[in-house]
Amino acid sequence: MEIDKYLDLQQTWANEIIIFPKNKGFQFQPTMNILSLDVQYSDEMAYVAADIQSFDGQFIQTFGMITHTNFEYIPSLFCFREAPPLLTFIQYLQKNKDFPPFDVILVDGHGIAHHRKFGVASCVGLLANMPTLGCAKDTLVKYNTTLNIAKNSTADIFLGDEMVGYAFRSQENIKPLYVSAGHLISQEESLEIVKNLCKMYRNPEPLRRADAVARLLQKGERTKEYIFLGEMECVKI
DNA sequence: GCGACAG
DNA sequence: ATCTTGTCGC
Structure with a gap:
C-alpha cells in the first residue's frame, strides 16, 4: 500500500478543516438531532450502526446497515478504513427523506486530536x-x-502550541474519554455535547446504543432494537 | 534506529 | 477492532 500517498492526502484535507472559536460554528439547540455512529468488523465486512436522538434527550431511532472495507487498519490512517463505511450510511440517510434529519455527527474516534x-x-x-x-x-x-x-474534569491536549482536544473524565475515577472537534464546530461545543450525552456510564448514551446495535448486526440478530437497512455498496474515497 | 500508535 | 478463560458483581 502506498502509505505516502495517503499521508499526503490526509495533509491536504487537514488544511481544509474548519475549527471555530468558542461560541462560533455549530451550536446545538434542544430540538436539534445528533447522529452517532459506530462500526464492528469481521474480516472485510463492516457492520455499521447509526443512532439518532435529539439534544433534549429524546431517543428517535437506531439503524443498522452492512457494507465492507478494503483498507487495513493503520494507526493515524484509520480514517481511510472507517470513513468510507460511515459515509455510505450518512449519504443513504441524507438521500432518503423518510429518515429523520440530523444536524451534527458524533464519531467513535478522534477529530483533530491527531498528529x-x-x-x-x-x-x-x-x-x-x-x-x-x-x-x-x-x-x-x-x-x-x-x-x-x-x-467532568478536563485536561487540554496540545499538539505543539495548539489545543487540539480534551481528556474528559465522564465518571469519577474512571479512564477518561478523548474529545475533539472534527469540522465546522468549536472545541468547547464538542466537549459540551459529549458532557451532555454521558449519563451513568463512561461512554455517551448514543454511542453505547450504536455499539450494541453494531454487535447485534454482526451476530446476525435482527432485533427490534434497530431498523435493518440491508447491505450497501461502500463508497470510495 | 526503535517503540508507540484511535478503531 | 478481534480472539479468548475464568472470574467478579448485580
Missing part, C-alpha cells in the same frame, strides 16, 4: 460537509496536563 490533525471525525465532516466531533477511548497525542479524579 496531522485529521482523525476519522474530521474526515467524515469534510467529505459529508457536516459539523462533526470525535469521542475516542484512547489518545493518540500524548499530554502531560493533569486530569483530576472528579467527574
Whole structure:
C-alpha cells in the first residue's frame, strides 16, 4: 500500500478543516438531532450502526446497515478504513427523506486530536460537509496536563502550541474519554455535547446504543432494537 | 534506529 | 477492532 500517498492526502484535507472559536460554528439547540455512529468488523465486512436522538434527550431511532472495507487498519490512517463505511450510511440517510434529519455527527474516534490533525471525525465532516466531533477511548497525542479524579474534569491536549482536544473524565475515577472537534464546530461545543450525552456510564448514551446495535448486526440478530437497512455498496474515497 | 500508535 | 478463560458483581 502506498502509505505516502495517503499521508499526503490526509495533509491536504487537514488544511481544509474548519475549527471555530468558542461560541462560533455549530451550536446545538434542544430540538436539534445528533447522529452517532459506530462500526464492528469481521474480516472485510463492516457492520455499521447509526443512532439518532435529539439534544433534549429524546431517543428517535437506531439503524443498522452492512457494507465492507478494503483498507487495513493503520494507526493515524484509520480514517481511510472507517470513513468510507460511515459515509455510505450518512449519504443513504441524507438521500432518503423518510429518515429523520440530523444536524451534527458524533464519531467513535478522534477529530483533530491527531498528529496531522485529521482523525476519522474530521474526515467524515469534510467529505459529508457536516459539523462533526470525535469521542475516542484512547489518545493518540500524548499530554502531560493533569486530569483530576472528579467527574467532568478536563485536561487540554496540545499538539505543539495548539489545543487540539480534551481528556474528559465522564465518571469519577474512571479512564477518561478523548474529545475533539472534527469540522465546522468549536472545541468547547464538542466537549459540551459529549458532557451532555454521558449519563451513568463512561461512554455517551448514543454511542453505547450504536455499539450494541453494531454487535447485534454482526451476530446476525435482527432485533427490534434497530431498523435493518440491508447491505450497501461502500463508497470510495 | 526503535517503540508507540484511535478503531 | 478481534480472539479468548475464568472470574467478579448485580
